[in-house]
Amino acid sequence: xxxxxxxxxxxxxxxxxxxxxxxxxxxxxxxxxxxxxxxxxxxxxxxxxxxxxxxxxxxxxxxxxxxxxxxxxxxxxxxxxxxxxxxxxxxxxxxxxxxxxxxxxxxxxxxxxxxxxxxxxxxxxxxxxxxxxxxxxxxxxxxxxxxxxxxxxxxxxxxxxxxxxxxxxxxxxxxxxxxxxxxxxxxxxxxxxxxxxxxxxxxxxxxxxxxxxxxxxxxxxxxxxxxxxxxxxxxxxxxxxxxxxxxxxxxxxxxxxxxxxxxxxxxxxxxxxxxxxxxxxxxxxxxxxxxxxxxxxxxxxxxxxxxxxxxxxxxxxxxxxxxxxxxxxxxxxxxxxxxxxxxxxxxxxxxxxxxxxxxxxxxxxxxxxxxxxxxxxxxxxxxxxxxxxxxxxxxxxxxxxxxxxxxxxxxxxxxxxxxxxxxxxxxxxxxxxxxxxxxxxxxxxxxxxxxxxxxxxxxxxxxxxxxxxxxxxxxxxxxxxxxxxxxxxx
Amino acid sequence: xxxxxxxxxxxxxxxxxxxxxxxxxxxxxxxxxxxxxxxxxxxxxxxxxxxxxxxxxxxxxxxxxxxxxxxxxxxxxxxxxxxxxxxxxxxxxxxxxxxxxxxxxxxxxxxxxxxxxxxxxxxxxxxxxxxxxxxxxxxxxxxxxxxxxxxxxxxxxxxxxxxxxxxxxxxxxxxxxxxxxxxxxxxxxxxxxxxxxxxxxxxxxxxxxxxxxxxxxx
Numbered sequence: 270x271x272x273x274x275x276x277x278x279x280x281x282x283x284x285x286x287x288x289x290x291x292x293x294x295x296x297x298x299x300x301x302x303x304x305x306x307x308x309x310x311x312x313x314x315x316x317x318x319x320x321x322x323x324x325x326x327x328x329x330x331x332x333x334x335x336x337x338x339x340x341x342x343x344x345x346x347x348x349x350x351x352x353x354x355x356x357x358x359x360x361x362x363x364x365x366x367x368x369x370x371x372x373x374x375x376x377x378x379x380x381x382x383x384x385x386x387x388x389x390x391x392x393x394x395x396x397x398x399x400x401x402x403x404x405x406x407x408x409x410x411x412x413x414x415x416x417x418x419x420x421x422x423x424x425x426x427x428x429x430x431x432x433x434x435x436x437x438x439x440x441x442x443x444x445x446x447x448x449x450x451x452x453x454x455x456x457x458x459x460x461x462x463x464x465x466x467x468x469x470x471x472x473x474x475x476x477x478x479x480x481x482x483x484x485x486x487x488x489x490x491x492x493x494x495x496x497x498x499x500x501x502x503x504x505x506x507x508x509x510x511x512x513x514x515x516x517x518x519x520x521x522x523x524x525x526x527x528x529x530x531x532x533x534x535x536x537x538x539x540x541x542x543x544x545x546x547x548x549x550x551x552x553x554x555x556x557x558x559x560x561x562x563x564x565x566x567x568x569x570x571x572x573x574x575x576x577x578x579x580x581x582x583x584x585x586x587x588x589x590x591x592x593x594x595x596x597x598x599x600x601x602x603x604x605x606x607x608x609x610x611x612x613x614x615x616x617x618x619x620x621x622x623x624x625x626x627x628x629x630x631x632x633x634x635x636x637x638x639x640x641x642x643x644x645x646x647x648x649x650x651x652x653x654x655x656x657x658x659x660x661x662x663x664x665x666x667x668x669x670x671x672x673x674x675x676x677x678x679x680x681x682x683x684x685x686x687x688x689x690x691x692x693x694x695x696x697x698x699x700x701x702x703x704x705x706x707x708x709x710x711x712x713x714x715x716x717x718x719x720x721x722x723x724x725x726x727x728x729x730x731x732x733x734x735x736x737x738x739x740x741x742x743x744x745x746x747x748x749x750x751x752x753x754x755x756x757x758x759x
Numbered sequence: 760x761x762x763x764x765x766x767x768x769x770x771x772x773x774x775x776x777x778x779x780x781x782x783x784x785x786x787x788x789x790x791x792x793x794x795x796x797x798x799x800x801x802x803x804x805x806x807x808x809x810x811x812x813x814x815x816x817x818x819x820x821x822x823x824x825x826x827x828x829x830x831x832x833x834x835x836x837x838x839x840x841x842x843x844x845x846x847x848x849x850x851x852x853x854x855x856x857x858x859x860x861x862x863x864x865x866x867x868x869x870x871x872x873x874x875x876x877x878x879x880x881x882x883x884x885x886x887x888x889x890x891x892x893x894x895x896x897x898x899x900x901x902x903x904x905x906x907x908x909x910x911x912x913x914x915x916x917x918x919x920x921x922x923x924x925x926x927x928x929x930x931x932x933x934x935x936x937x938x939x940x941x942x943x944x945x946x947x948x949x950x951x952x953x954x955x956x957x958x959x960x961x962x963x964x965x966x967x968x969x970x971x972x973x974x975x976x977x
Contacts, residue, residue: 398939405946409953416957424961425972428910431957432970435950436901436917442943443897443924447890450931454884464936477881483874507975 272319275328278312278342279389281305282349286382289375295364298378299357305382306346306353309389313339313346317749325467333395333467336752340604341392341530343749344611347734348522349385351727352515355619356381358723359515362626368418369513377417377513384410384519391527395465397445400531401438404495407524408434415512415520426504426511433504437494441531444487448538451480466534473541481542488535489551496528498555498589499562502582506566509578510631514622517574521581522615526607529588536592537758545595553593557684559586564691568698572631573621576702577614580657583695584610584665590688591672592757594679600754602671608746609656609664609738616731617653620646623724624706627716633702638711643720647707649728654703656735658696664738765813766887769930772806773892776926777868780899783919784864787851792915793838796922800830803922807929810886818937819929826925829944834918834951838911841955845962855906864899871895889930896923910958910970914951921947 285305292298317339319326325335334342363369369377387406394400408431416427452469455476462468469476490501497505505525509517532552539548563583570576584606591603623646628636640647656663669692676685711717737743742750779799786792807823810816853860871894875882882890900920904913928935935943961969 396939398935398942402939402942402946405943405950409946409949412953412957416960419960419964421961421964421972422974424957424964424969425975428954428957428961428969428972429975431950431954432904432913432917436904436920439917439921439924440897443893443927446924446928446931446935449935450884451881453931453933454881464939477879479878480881483878511975 270319270323270326271328272316272326272334273328274312274316274319275326275332275334275393278309278316279386279393281308281312282382282389283386286379286386289379289382292375293372295360295371295374298374299360302353302356302378302381303350306349306385309385310346310350313342317343320752321745321748327395327467330462331396331399331465332393333465334393335756336749336754337530337533337604337756338392339749340607340753341526342389344526344608345385345388345392345523348519348611348615351615351619351731352381352518354730355518355622355724355727356515358721359622359626362721363513366626377414380410380414380417381516381519384414384516388523388527392530395467396462397449397466397469397534398464400466400534401442401445404438404441404492404528404531405435407527408438408495411512411516411520411524414516415508417513417516418511423511426507430504430508433501434495437501438491440487440494441491444484444491444535447480447484447487448476448535451476451484466538470538470541473538476538476542478543481539482547485535485539485543485548485551489532489548489555492528492531492535493555496525496532497559497582497585499559499582499586502559502562505582506575506578509581510572510574514618514625517577517622518615518618521577521618522611525581525585526611529585529607533592533757537756540758549593549595551593552589553681553684556586556589556591556593557687559583559589560688560691564694564698567695570702571633573625573633573636573706574618574631576633576699577618577621580695580699581610581614583691584614584657587669587672587688590684591668591675594672594675594681596675596679597754598671598678599675600757601750602668602675604750604753604757605671605738605742606665606668609668609735612731612734612738613653613656613663613665616649616728616735617657619724619728619731620650620653623720624650627718628711629714633706635712636706637709638715640707642711642715642717645720645725646728649732650703651707652732653735654699656739658699659692660696662736662739664735667739667742760809760812762813765809768809769806769887769889772802772809773888773926775802776892776896776922780896780919781864783915784860784899784903789842789851789909789911790839792851792912793835793842796915796918797831797835799919799922800834801827803926804831806926810929810934813886814933816933818940819934821937822929822934822940825941825944829948830918830922833948837951837955838914841958842911844959851907851909851912853906854908860902860906863902867898867902868895871898884931885927886930889927893923893927896920896926908968908970910954910968913970914954918947918951
């Protein structure tokens, strides 16, 4: 079935971005920001409904939404609303502190919406070339946001980010070209839609396994760079720590998941072309390396936002592990983890932004007594940290448990053992760091102002989802995830 | 144009692309690396024209034209503007010894051609040796980026890498769809623009090369 919503949805934030360049008032910009994000969320929900009723929908021959796309689409929609709401209060505070220049605000808001628009195109594209173009578009827009403050560190992080991820995903383009070549060869000529995932995946079992293997290696290294899989994650802690906080939340919560989405699309092709061993094995290896590499950096970290950045490397690793263990269980767990980690990490970044605003530093050794300064945000910080560390009854515990069960069911005992050992170490490290920050009494320099309504509202929204998904998975979401698991080849 | 002739021409152009890549790798002066990458893009454009004539695919003519305008004129011009604006030293220092760089480059060439030989009948889908040449350009481009601590040379390495991808993409069963090629080139140009902005902003605020900043660690 065709659905015009597929191209309207990314067009809305893109048009809004252009419009915002003409607006100068902070209040008007913030109001537009929230309104557009709400519209995007409504559109993504509408697409999800269509997919649920009609199955996969497509538009213009290059866009497609199926169960898999819906999972990522809803995540992007939800996070863009939460981040927009949080930005209202955050921005007022930043402008007040002189961290943001009022005459450049329209650029900030426009870039954020262009960034969201490119992410939406990424997850909605059927054509693998468009997927790549949109992915590079996310880099271009978000690199400017990472370096938005214009200080030395921000620019260094922005440079590292754009240069590493651009060369990284050019590997992804090369992999795309090879797989497209294999598909065109198998069809005996270029047919319409030869670059579409749906048509390549329909003939995937006939593709030459040799070239798909080479192609998939380029794809996983390429999009893996963007997803933050170790050992090609070098840009991630820098960019996540230096970006303005709402942008950090989007980078960590949504963007790296979009890169994983691309990997899953290619993974499902490779599964059929080369058998279950090859691409799953690679995902397993990258996932395990990511979890192991992130652990020591989490333990010794004192910079709050860098800590969260390395933590994203770990969680992307867990998602890759789930996909690598494979089967319906592993894939389902991985996709649930995409949602859980996206929501929780965005929450913790927003809380972190509040803390950084109060203390004027990101060094956790100098951020004591956060609970006393901001009781509500402090409580949410503790909840978020326990969830990130994988404690029940929060949502991440559930998806990690599913991933572990998939590993055990598949007889992968060594990776599961290594994974569990790392999770225990990270638990200790994370709770130590966050405990240090939450308790004790705050120093003289810290800001003791009342907690602003808007970041709190956004935090409540995310925390509600986090707690809810820890207790029970709604039937609707379960249906979406099961459909996505089917598409991903689980 | 016959298929045999086209294959031979593509292989000759592939050889020229590799030669320009070695010039970039060996360049001791910034402007030489920029000229080399511009020459490489010209050869890439000619390869597009050869394939257009051989396959009769009109889109490839357009792609060849856009390639020359964007990659042989626009991007080198952008690099030159940045060079002239920032008055950086024009010497290129490598962080690894020249002998090691050359050994790695030779290893990449051997690996790429070995990889190609391992492929089955699907090789027919790609004209001549475009696949191993593409892989070689991509990996040597990464080598250039990793072994040089100068922002503009890293950009040259990136563009050379991308030339490798474009070369293979043109030779794969009549090339990618036109609209995709245009989108990709647009991304390349916009990306280069943003990189140029970042380099200039760092120059104007702290007066160092952005690739030399290394405060963010651990």
